[in-house]
Amino acid sequence: MPSLYIHVPFCVKKCDYCAFYSHSLLHSPKDLTSVYLDGLEVEMAKRGKDAPLGVSSLFIGGGTPTALNNRDLDRFMTMLHRHFQLNPGVERTMEGNPGTITSSKLEILRRYGINRFSLGVQSFEDRLLSAVGRLHSAKEAREAIGRLRTAGFENINLDLMFGLPGQDMANWQATIEEALSYSPEHLSLYGLMLEEGTPLYERYKEGSDEKINGIETVLPNDDLQAEMHDWAVERLKQVGYRNYETSNFARPGFECQHNLGYWRGQDYLGLGPGGVSCLNRVRWKNIEEVHAYQSRLRDGQDPVEEAGEEVLSLHECMAERMILGLRLEEGVNIISFKDDFGADLRNIYRKVLESYRDKEVFMVQGDYLRLNPKFSFVANGILQEFV
Amino acid sequence: MAQASQHIRNFSIIAHIDHGKSTLADRLIEYTGALSKREMEAQVLDSMDLERERGITIKLQAVQLSYKAKDGEVYELNLIDTPGHVDFTYEVSRSLAACEGALLVVDAVQGIEAQTLANVYLALENDLELISVINKIDLPSAEPERVKEEIEEVIGLDASEAILASAKTGIGIEEILERVVTTVPAPQGDDEAPLKALIFDSKFDAYKGAISYVRIVEGRVAKGTTMKMMATGKVFEVTEVGVFAPAMRIVEELKAGQVGFIAASIKNVKDTQVGDTITDAENSADKPLPGYRKATPMVFCGLYPVDSSDYNRMRDSLEKLHLNDASLVFEPETSVALGFGFRCGFLGLLHMEIIQERLEREYDLNLITTAPSVIYKVHTLKGEVISIDNPSNLPPIESIVSIEEPVVKATILVPAEYVGTIMELNQEKRGTYFTMDYVSKSRVKLIYELPLSEIVFDYFDQLKSRTKGYASLDYELSGYKETDLVKIDVLLNGEMVDALSFIIHRAKSYHRGRKLVEKLRGIIPRQMFEIPIQSVIGNKVIARETVSAMRKDVLSKCYGGDISRKRKLLEKQKVGKKRMKQVGNVAIPQDAFMAVLKIDD
Numbered sequence: 001m002p003s004l005y006i007h008v009p010f011c012v013k014k015c016d017y018c019a020f021y022s023h024s025l026l027h028s029p030k031d032l033t034s035v036y037l038d039g040l041e042v043e044m045a046k047r048g049k050d051a052p053l054g055v056s057s058l059f060i061g062g063g064t065p066t067a068l069n070n071r072d073l074d075r076f077m078t079m080l081h082r083h084f085q086l087n088p089g090v091e092r093t094m095e096g097n098p099g100t101i102t103s104s105k106l107e108i109l110r111r112y113g114i115n116r117f118s119l120g121v122q123s124f125e126d127r128l129l130s131a132v133g134r135l136h137s138a139k140e141a142r143e144a145i146g147r148l149r150t151a152g153f154e155n156i157n158l159d160l161m162f163g164l165p166g167q168d169m170a171n172w173q174a175t176i177e178e179a180l181s182y183s184p185e186h187l188s189l190y191g192l193m194l195e196e197g198t199p200l201y202e203r204y205k206e207g208s209d210e211k212i213n214g215i216e217t218v219l220p221n222d223d224l225q226a227e228m229h230d231w232a233v234e235r236l237k238q239v240g241y242r243n244y245e246t247s248n249f250a251r252p253g254f255e256c257q258h259n260l261g262y263w264r265g266q267d268y269l270g271l272g273p274g275g276v277s278c279l280n281r282v283r284w285k286n287i288e289e290v291h292a293y294q295s296r297l298r299d300g301q302d303p304v305e306e307a308g309e310e311v312l313s314l315h316e317c318m319a320e321r322m323i324l325g326l327r328l329e330e331g332v333n334i335i336s337f338k339d340d341f342g343a344d345l346r347n348i349y350r351k352v353l354e355s356y357r358d359k360e361v362f363m364v365q366g367d368y369l370r371l372n373p374k375f376s377f378v379a380n381g382i383l384q385e386f387v
Numbered sequence: 388m389a390q391a392s393q394h395i396r397n398f399s400i401i402a403h404i405d406h407g408k409s410t411l412a413d414r415l416i417e418y419t420g421a422l423s424k425r426e427m428e429a430q431v432l433d434s435m436d437l438e439r440e441r442g443i444t445i446k447l448q449a450v451q452l453s454y455k456a457k458d459g460e461v462y463e464l465n466l467i468d469t470p471g472h473v474d475f476t477y478e479v480s481r482s483l484a485a486c487e488g489a490l491l492v493v494d495a496v497q498g499i500e501a502q503t504l505a506n507v508y509l510a511l512e513n514d515l516e517l518i519s520v521i522n523k524i525d526l527p528s529a530e531p532e533r534v535k536e537e538i539e540e541v542i543g544l545d546a547s548e549a550i551l552a553s554a555k556t557g558i559g560i561e562e563i564l565e566r567v568v569t570t571v572p573a574p575q576g577d578d579e580a581p582l583k584a585l586i587f588d589s590k591f592d593a594y595k596g597a598i599s600y601v602r603i604v605e606g607r608v609a610k611g612t613t614m615k616m617m618a619t620g621k622v623f624e625v626t627e628v629g630v631f632a633p634a635m636r637i638v639e640e641l642k643a644g645q646v647g648f649i650a651a652s653i654k655n656v657k658d659t660q661v662g663d664t665i666t667d668a669e670n671s672a673d674k675p676l677p678g679y680r681k682a683t684p685m686v687f688c689g690l691y692p693v694d695s696s697d698y699n700r701m702r703d704s705l706e707k708l709h710l711n712d713a714s715l716v717f718e719p720e721t722s723v724a725l726g727f728g729f730r731c732g733f734l735g736l737l738h739m740e741i742i743q744e745r746l747e748r749e750y751d752l753n754l755i756t757t758a759p760s761v762i763y764k765v766h767t768l769k770g771e772v773i774s775i776d777n778p779s780n781l782p783p784i785e786s787i788v789s790i791e792e793p794v795v796k797a798t799i800l801v802p803a804e805y806v807g808t809i810m811e812l813n814q815e816k817r818g819t820y821f822t823m824d825y826v827s828k829s830r831v832k833l834i835y836e837l838p839l840s841e842i843v844f845d846y847f848d849q850l851k852s853r854t855k856g857y858a859s860l861d862y863e864l865s866g867y868k869e870t871d872l873v874k875i876d877v878l879l880n881g882e883m884v885d886a887l888s889f890i891i892h893r894a895k896s897y898h899r900g901r902k903l904v905e906k907l908r909g910i911i912p913r914q915m916f917e918i919p920i921q922s923v924i925g926n927k928v929i930a931r932e933t934v935s936a937m938r939k940d941v942l943s944k945c946y947g948g949d950i951s952r953k954r955k956l957l958e959k960q961k962v963g964k965k966r967m968k969q970v971g972n973v974a975i976p977q978d979a980f981m982a983v984l985k986i987d988d
Contacts, residue, residue, distance in 0.1 A: 005947055191943040226938030247943050259946060268947050276948040283951060310951060320954055327945060359916070380940040381915050384961040387954055 002279060003261040004055040004084060007272035008065040008076075009036065009290060012100060016133035016203070019195035021274040021288040022063040032290060033072050036273065037079070039294030043271050043286075043303060044083035050269055050279065054085035057258035058092040060114075066096030070104055077112035091116055091257040093157075098144040099136035106151035116256075117148050118157040118188075123164060123171070124178045131165045131217050132192070132200060145182050155254055157186035162228040164192055165204075165217035172228045176235060185254035189232055190247055191225050229377055246327045246376050263324045264333070265317075265340070273303075281317055284309040314341065318348065322386040326379065331363075331370030345369060352385040392578070392644035394460060396571045397602065399467045399482055401510060402492035403500040403859070407522040411492060411554035411563075412450075412468060416633065418560050419452040419464070449588070449600055449646055450633040456568045464567060465631075465646035467587065467602075469506070474735030476863065477680055480509045481587045481662045484678055485602035485646065488516040488571030490563065491544070495521045495529035495551075498537045498830070501800040501859035507542055517542075518566050519549035525556050541826040574644030582606030582614070582667040584641075584649065585676050589659035591710035595627065597653040598635075601665060602646050604676060608667070609640035614651060615668040617675035621658050622668050623651035656713045682714035684732025685793070685864060686739055686843055687776040689720055689757035689886060690746070691728030693966055693977065697752055698727050704750035705729060708742060715742055720777065724884040724970045725755055725980075730777055733759075736843060755968055757886045758983045761839045764791040764867055779885040781874045784925055790890075791867040793839040796821070799850070801858040803831050808853050816841040816849075817892060836865060840890070845984060875900050875929070877907070878921040882971050889983050901930040902986040910979045913937035918973055 010033060011022045023032060058080075068076065086092065093116040094109055101119075109117075123129055124138040148156055158179050162172050179187060194201045204219055220228070233243050241249040245263060248256065261268060270276040274288040285308040287293045296303040312320070318341050325332030337345045346353065346369070353362050353369075361382060363370045371379060402408035452464040469475075469482045483489065489510045493499055510517060519538050521531045535546040550566060552559025588600035608614065612625040627650040629637040641647045653659055661682065664675035692701045705717050716732040733739040739759060746752045763775045766788040775781055797818070801809055803825070813820070813835050821834040837846070842862065850858050873896050877887035887907075891899055900922035907920050911934050918934040942953050967974040978985075 007948075191939070191941070193943060222937075222939040229939075246941060246945075262945075262947050262950070270947055274948070276951075278947065278950075285948075316954065320950055323954065323957060324945065324950065375915065376941070378915055378937050378940045380942065380957060380960060381937075381964075384957050384964065387957045387961055 001053055001056045002051055002267040002269050002277075003057045003059070003258050004051065005059045005061060005258070005268060005270040005275060006040070006080070007270065007275045007286075008060060008062040008068065009273045009288070010062065010067045011064045011097075012067050013133070013135050016199040017192060017195065017201075019198050020063065023290065025067055033068060035294045036290050037072060037075055039290070039297045039303070040076070040272055041079050042297035044079055046297075047269055047271060048083035051084060054087045055090065055269070056266065057090055057261060058084075058086060059258040060092075060094040061118075062095055064097045064100055064120075065094050066100040066105055070108060073105055073108050077108065081112065086113060091155075093118055093256070093258060095120065096144075097134075097136060098140040101144040101147055103147055103151065106147055106153075110151055110153075115153070116155040116157070117153045118159065118186075119144055119148065121145075121158045121179065122161045123167070124175045125167075125171055128164045128167050128171060132161075145184075155185045156182075157188060157256065158182070158184045159188045159190065161190050161192055162232070163220045163225040165200075165219050167220055167228075169224070169228060169231070173231065173235075176232055180236075180239060185251050186256060187236065187241065187249040188247055189229065189249065191229065192219075226377055242329065243373070244329045246379070260328075263328050264336070265321045265324065278312075281312045282309065283312060317341070318345075319387045322349070323383045326369075326371045326383060327376075329370070329373070331365070331368035333367055334364075334369055335367045349386065355385075356382065392576070392642070393573045395463045395465065395574055395644045396488065396567050397465045397467065397486045397574060397644070397646055398488040398490065398567055398571050399469050399486050400490045400492055401469070401483075401503060401506040401517075402490075402522075403494065403497070403503045406492055406494040406497070406500075406503070407554045408468075408492055411490070411520070411522065411552070412466060414554045414557060414560050415452060415466060415564065416450060418557075418564065419454045448633075449631045451630045451646065454564050454568070457565060458568075462568050463645075464564070465602075467646065474733070474738045476505065476509070476861075477682065477734075478588070478661055479506055480513070480678065481585065483510050483513045483515060484676070485585050485587045486513075486515060486571075487574055488518065488567065490520050490567075491517045491538070491542075492520045492522050493534055493538065495523045495531050495534055496526055498534050499541050499800070499826075501798055501861045504541065504800060504832075505798065505861035516571050517544055518563070518570060519544055519546050520552050520559070520563060521549050522552050522554055524551045524558065525553040537827050537830070541830070541832075576603070576605045576643035578603075578605070578607050578643035580605040580643070581670045581672040582608055582612070582665065583672045583676055584608060584665040586659055586661055586663050586665065588661060589656050589711075589713070591656050592650070595650040595652070597656040597659045597710075599649045599651075599653075599659045599665060600646075601641070601649055603641050603643050605643050605672070606667065606670075607640050607642045608649060608665070613668040614649065614665050615671060616658060616660075617664040617666055617672070618660060618679055618681075619658060619663070623653055623658075625649055625651050656710055660713060682734065684714065684716050684734060685839060686733045686735055686759045686761060687730060688733075688739060688759040689722060689725065689728055689755075689777065690717075690731050690743070691722065691725040691755045691757075691886075691968075693753040693755055693968060695726045700750070701729070701746070701752055701754075704746055704752060705731070707750075708745060712742075714738070722757075722779070722886045724886045724975075725757075725968060728755075732776065736847070753966065755886075755977050755980050757980045758889055759843050760890065761793050761843060763793075763872070763890060766790070775890075778874055778888040778890045779876075781888075781890060784873075789869050790872045792870050792872060794836050794865055794868050795839050795842060795862040796865040797835050797837045797842070797860060797862040799833045799835070799858055799860050800826065801831055801833065801854055803829050805854045805858060806831050806833070809833055809850070809858060812846075812849055812853060813837065816846055837862070838868075838870070838892075839864065845986075873924050875903070876923050877903065878919075878923060879907075879911075879973050879975070880916075880918050880971055882973075884970055884975070886980055887983070896924060897929055899983070899986065900924070903983055904930045904932040906982045906986055907979055908932040908934055910976055910982055911973070912976070914972075914974060916972065 009022045010025050013024045092114050094114045095118045097120045121141045126137050236249045244255050267279045273290050273293040275286045285305045286303045287305050293303045400408050449467045454464050455461050467482045469479045521534050538546040550559050550562050583605040584601040584603045586599045590598050615622050628641045629635050630647040662679040666672040709715050714734050717729045720730040765773045768786050818835040818837045824832045826832045871893045872890050873893050874890050904920045904922050917936045920932045921928050922930045945953050967976050
């Protein structure tokens with residue numbers, strides 16, 4: 001049973017670090033969301049048959065799904081329920097940003113069974129938020145959390161970022177402490193990445209001593225970022241969160257089932273412009289541009305990007321299983337690896353595993369091969385060995 | 388037929404890099420109609436891409452021009468091109484020896500440079516008639532009068548008749564050709580005497596074998612002649628003779644005075660050594676032409692394939708380059724750190740860079756180059772003298788009585804205001820002052836003895852940067868001198884990396900050892916584990932730095948839409964890491980092995 005992801009490619013305004021496909025609603029024609037929903041409706045009708053028994057989880061991400069207005073949201077949810085079977089108890093997450101979350105929108109979501117909400121807080125300090133071009137304030141984030149709880153959400157994730165321009169250890173600690181005061185069930189902590197093509201990348205590619213509006217906005221270096229991460233790992237453990245994946249923390253039982261699906265190598269459907277699907281070792285990506293996406297679907301064609309389909313080789317599939325699975329605290333399941341690929345990963349990767357033996361980089365526990373957590377923040381050099 | 392040689396003129400062009408030699412040569416070819424404008428595009432004397440990019444001639448060439456002079460007669464003009472770099476001084480001297488005259492081309496803005504001067508001396512040694520040409524007079528900043536003065540004062544030539552030219556715009560080209568006809572002597576030489584042909588270059592052709600580029604000094608040669616190389620004694624049967632028109636054109640025979648080529652199905656360019664004399668085996672000349680010298684490499688370095696599976700391909704590539712370049716020497720070498728590779732010998736640093744670049748570009752090899760070394764003569768307790776071209780082969784200190792290093796006689800031409808700067812530089816570089824002369828009111832010629840190892844290190848860069856590019860340098864090997872030298876080894880993570888060892892004067896050893904580990908700390912990327920870097924003399928650690936362990940190297944976000952991209956990112960990083968050399972647990976970037984050259988003293 002695949003999981004289902006639906007991409008909503010709209011934001012009020014894109015953040016300066018974001019490389020995802022998204023339209024700024026401030027600069028788009030009014031009917032663009034209708035064009036999107038028209039296309040999506042066709043795609044849902046086509047793809048529903050790929051999940052005859054329903055989906056294992058639902059994640060509506062973006063962009064900013066909560067940037068849609070009430071009418072659009074209602075239409076979105078109605079379409080979804082018409083074409084996909086959402087079994088009881090299945091995790092259904094929607095993402096959203098403070099400033100776009102009203103009680104009436106939350107009421108719609110609850111009505112349609114959204115049971116988990118992931119909120120893009122990033123920081124509780126306005127200065128840091130504006131340094132990366134986020135539109136909302138810390139106050140709006142606090143209000144949004146309040147509304148989510150009031151609306152009845154009992155499984156909330158807060159996204160927080162470290163490594164923001166001008167951020168220091170004290171800022172970061174304050175943000176974590178405030179986040180903890182709201183007792184979220186789940187936290188995602190992401191290091192800021194400078195992705196090519198983003199305004200932030202352009203701003204910092206020449207160096208990191210930029211002043212914006214007279215404020216020092218030095219980018220924390222890798223060492224400071226590592227310290228921020230390490231501090232948070234310790235702190236969150238103390239108060240009962242499990243660091244179950246490189247960047248993710250949850251109270252026991254609140255791990256994100258949808259994302260676990262990716263890391264464990266399960267199939268997934270990704271709908272909407274730019275959505276990525278992976279079924280039976282074939283991965284494809286939809287066209288990003290909304291009009292092209294919609295017109296293809298209207299004309300009865302697949303909305304797949306040119307050269308957007310990739311047939312994964314056995315080697316690539318195994319490599320992905322390793323690089324994704326080793327992100328997890330539990331590690332890679334040796335039994336499912338054997339079931340899926342017909343071989344014992346301890347044989348296939350014997351050389352790699354042995355070359356790191358003295359440094360105790362890998363550990364076998366029960367049916368799992370795990371990465372020593374000491375190395376999870378410097379894992380790329382190790383993960384390279386599997387690709 | 389003495390008549391024929393009366394219409395031959397053999398000449399070359401002497402010029403500093405950038406003073407317009409190649410453009411002038413092109414213009415002469417074009418003017419005499421040896422090639423059409425369209426053909427010129429593809430065919431210029433500098434035929435290698437590298438030469439065109441660097442604006443220098445590496446491999447010399449020759450061309451025959453047919454020129455109808457104002458006296459109504461048609462002349463055969465042979466232009467022999469010369470390489471414009473100190474590494475190739477010997478090759479230049481042999482080209483000049485094949486001529487009766489030379490164009491001395493001086494840039495109307497920059498004036499005479501050390502390299503020009505050195506080649507002028509070579510020309511005068513060979514009794515060449517010099518024709519002064521002041522080039523680039525079309526430039527607004529041209530100062531032909533000042534340059535004339537310099538020519539008179541520095542070289543002692545009468546510059547009143549110097550030709551003002553612009554190879555770029557074509558000014559003065561006809562005048563140059565006329566002057567070649569009227570002032571360069573026709574070649575002397577008896578074409579009935581036993582054959583004496585001077586080899587001034589050679590080239591390997593896949594069909595014809597090694598081809599000798601020759602000037603026939605005496606006698607004649609034709610297909611079927613049994614020829615003998617006088618230096619090596621080897622005998623071959625001539626299969627073809629011809630001229631450069633500029634493409635090779637077969638002729639019946641070559642006679643005294645002419646310039647052309649001889650092919651004799653020779654398998655190896657080693658048998659066609661520049662400077663050697665070809666004679667007729669059945670009617671041998673009694674003695675060879677003077678000036679022959681075996682090409683001797685002065686600078687050595689280790690060349691290793693980054694990917695050890697490229698070793699055989701690398702050997703094939705070196706062999707192919709060697710086919711055309713007998714002065715490149717190489718032999719297999721093994722390094723603990725770098726695996727299997729080759730120790731290669733070069734005429735100089737430029738020659739070394741050229742070979743490296745050609746291996747990488749033309750043969751698509753990914754190479755690691757170790758810092759260049761000179762040949763040291765080591766006197767051991769046993770009374771032996773060992774030549775060491777690789778620092779890691781230096782015997783243990785206890786068994787060494789003394790070490791000698793090669794020294795050169797360096798000639799530096801520099802504007803007078805930089806004399807102090809040069810003296811300071813030469814002092815730092817352990818130079819010994821010989822003489823200083825004012826060659827004109829504003830320019831000075833300094834002669835120093837300098838250790839070759841200092842020149843190999845960074846002398847030329849320093850010279851250029853400290854004089855804003857105004858100083859020029861020429862040098863020749865002058866001998867060996869006993870010096871207090873030590874070997875510095877480098878340990879990474881406690882393991883000695885033999886390819887990083889170098890030999891240095893004791894007085895500079897601590898400083899250089901410290902600077903090197905600092906430099907390496909900057910070059911070696913942080914890795915999963917901490918890496919100590921130490922430089923040691925014998926067992927004694929003289930400097931230490933640490934590359935701290937990497938703290939962050941992670942894909943922070945990785946969900947359904949990112950997976951392919953992230954996997955490809957890891958693949959790319961893996962390729963990047965493969966370009967580094969793995970020594971024990973440490974990945975070392977290629978340029979680390981040249982780091983010792985990039986230290987500012």
